[in-house]
Amino acid sequence: MDNAALKERILGLVPDAEYQENKQFLTFIIPPAKMYDLAVKLKNEADLAFDFLFCLTGVDMVKFLEVVYHLESTTHHHQIELKVRTEDRENGAVDTVCDIWRTAEFLEREVFDLLGIRFSNHPDLRRIFLEDGWVGHPLRKDYVDEVNIVEF
Template sequence: SIVESGPDSLLVKSESWLEVATFLKTTPGLDFDYLTGITAVDYYDYFEVVYQLTSMKHNHSLVVKTRCYGRENLTLPSVVSLWRGADFQEREIYDLMGISFEGHPNLKHIVLWEGFEGYPLRKDYL
């Protein structure tokens, strides 16, 4: 599940991301109850999705990264069921980077219009 860890960061296998996210939110002492932000980075060989989590109760933060390999059919599990604030952020990443979030309740365009070709924040867009 966990590929690398540091004092305030984790790299998690994409297939176990939802399980790890659930653990981070529901485990007493961790209680990561607030999703500060999600972003995605195109490294050509893979995409990295970065989650910034905060525990308001314990006043600590964590950065969790997961990777999608390849350029087509990129999918991660949605965390909207855990953190409602992921809704628009996952939609934005879907729209601009082409990463789908499995289980998202309303995964559709949020920035671009229907029929827009490509993903403008990818390095190979132009």
């Protein structure tokens, strides 16, 4: 499937997804509530077969928090990028995909640890790098740490 067909296919699955221009990947912004259903379809439908989640990360865009999924199909070799945006900075708004792509379990823990995005239904959402009593999420733009970060 070429990129144009793939774009139609995904917009067909989630009509209210927003297509974003990007040189490298087909990028879609998916409403948080639709993400899990879309993920199941992306993994399981034979013409899509996105079985390899090669990157999952988060970005703090100040106005909202963003979770970025990079997916590849090992059979068709096509790639897409999905984004889920949430304006709720404290509570879980994004569903976990770690039962679909097992690698997401650790990657989501990392995103939670460093950006504070809570994933609902995650089996073991704990901090992974920082210690349990750490206050705040360092990769957020509003994170202040006067002891460890030296401003120039």
